[in-house]
Every structure is written in structure tokens, then in C-alpha cells.
Amino acid sequence: MANTKIAIVDDQIEVRKALGELLDAYGYTSTLFESGDAFLEAAAKEEFACVISDVRMPGMDGVQLARELAGRQPAVPAILISGQADVPMAIAALKAGAEDFIEKPVDDIKLVAAINRGLSRVASLNASSRHAMESETRFDSLTAREKEVFDLVSEGQTSQVIAKKLGISSRTVESYRAQIMDKLQIDNIAALVRLAIRLGRITP
Structure with missing residues (x-):
């Protein structure tokens, strides 16, 4: 878990800071971003193990960000959060490839469980992908x-x-x-x- 970099994307600075402090307490390394575009710009230069993003934000929203991350290799799990959650929004998030959808105020146990679940799933997925690529090279x-x-x-x-x-x-x-x-x-x-x-x- 140490040095596991988690990106927190939320347009509200109070929420970003609170989530960052929470994850730091659990031993993660968090980096805060005010928008999806700001995160993607940073992600072009460094790797993040997981992304936690608000759904409703100016510009690129959380669902669009989750969809963008779902198509990337290596895979990066996205956990979406929202203070105005409803069933259609949750379904849209999961269809976009989000690992989980959590309502605000965020329950720290649920959040950490979702992060660990996402990291485990992606580690297995990335390992399978690497093995497949290695087999293709060996051919x-x-x-x-x-x-x-x-x-x-x-x-x-x-x-x-x-x-x-x-x-x-x-x-x-x-x-x-x-x-x-x-x-x-x-x-x-x-x-x-x-x-x-x-x-x-x-x-x-």
C-alpha cells in the first residue's frame, strides 16, 4: 500500500483535502486535482494506481473520466463519488467502467474497500495482459x-x-x-x- 498513488479529482477544495487526509491516514499517497482535465494532464507524465472522482464537475465529469480510464492500458480503476446520487447516475457510472459508486459523505471503510478491490482486480488484469503480450512476442x-x-x-x-x-x-x-x-x-x-x-x- 505504501507509495500507492491515488488521484483525487473534485472541484470542491474542502472535499479534496478531506479525502486526501483520509487516504493519507490509511497509508496511501494522494494527489489532488480540481478537474478531470488537470488530472489527465498530470497522468500523461506519471502513473496513478487509482482515481477517486466526483461525478458532477465543470468540464469533464466523473463518468466521462471513468470512460476515458477504462480504455487505457495499463488499466486504472476509477471510483466515483457524488452528493446527489440517484440510480440512473450510478448505472451510468458503472457502465462507463467505474469500479464503484459511493455517495457523499464518503464512508472511509467503503472507500478503502473499493480501492483495494479495484487495485486487486486491475493487478490481475494487467498481469494477464502482460502475459498475453509476452506470449505473442515468444511466438x-x-x-x-x-x-x-x-x-x-x-x-x-x-x-x-x-x-x-x-x-x-x-x-x-x-x-x-x-x-x-x-x-x-x-x-x-x-x-x-x-x-x-x-x-x-x-x-x-
Whole structure:
């Protein structure tokens, strides 16, 4: 948690300061912004682990900010807060990709729980994304024959069928499959197929 940078975006200075003091007490490092645009300008130069934003603000509102963050890589969870909450607003916030929607006055336990939940989810998501990118990079290390076998396996061809098509033994096909899995650092056919789709080798 130490040095976990949280951005607080609210056009009311009293709210910004109060939230900043609250999060500092829990061991987070908070940075205060008066608008979504000011935050995005800063975010272009430094990384933030999570964003807490008011919904109703001049200029870019919290829902627009959450939508902007939802499309970024690496992902950054956004928690929206509002003193004038209603069901349609909450639904709009969640549809925009917000991690949670909390009414003011903000309950510190709910807020910290939402932050921790968002950080945990995003850490898992970012790890999966990094692993996927690494697998795509490793694909280039395959030989021409291994890529050929990769394509046939991802199409659902059995070892016997692949062996017949390539004029090699089934045992050799199995050996190629093991080498491919090892080089790509994946351990099941489902992961291999997903990689093939991402690479455009097969059509989903």
C-alpha cells in the first residue's frame, strides 16, 4: 500500500483535502486535482494506481473520466463519488467502467474497500495482459515448422491428422506440440487457441 498513488479529482477544495487526509491516514499517497482535465494532464507524465472522482464537475465529469480510464492500458480503476446520487447516475457510472459508486459523505471503510478491490482486480488484469503480450512476442521464436503445427493444432486438428498432412509421425507431432507449449510458456490448448485468435492466425 505504501507509495500507492491515488488521484483525487473534485472541484470542491474542502472535499479534496478531506479525502486526501483520509487516504493519507490509511497509508496511501494522494494527489489532488480540481478537474478531470488537470488530472489527465498530470497522468500523461506519471502513473496513478487509482482515481477517486466526483461525478458532477465543470468540464469533464466523473463518468466521462471513468470512460476515458477504462480504455487505457495499463488499466486504472476509477471510483466515483457524488452528493446527489440517484440510480440512473450510478448505472451510468458503472457502465462507463467505474469500479464503484459511493455517495457523499464518503464512508472511509467503503472507500478503502473499493480501492483495494479495484487495485486487486486491475493487478490481475494487467498481469494477464502482460502475459498475453509476452506470449505473442515468444511466438516469433517458433520455427517455420512449429508455426505450421501451431496453426493446425489451433484449428482443432488431431495429432494423427496433422501427422498425415505434414508427412511425419504422430510422435513427432506430439514432440512439436510440447516444444511449442514450452516456448510460448502456456500449458493448455485453450490458451494456445486464444493466442492464435489474437495473432490473427485463426478466425474466432
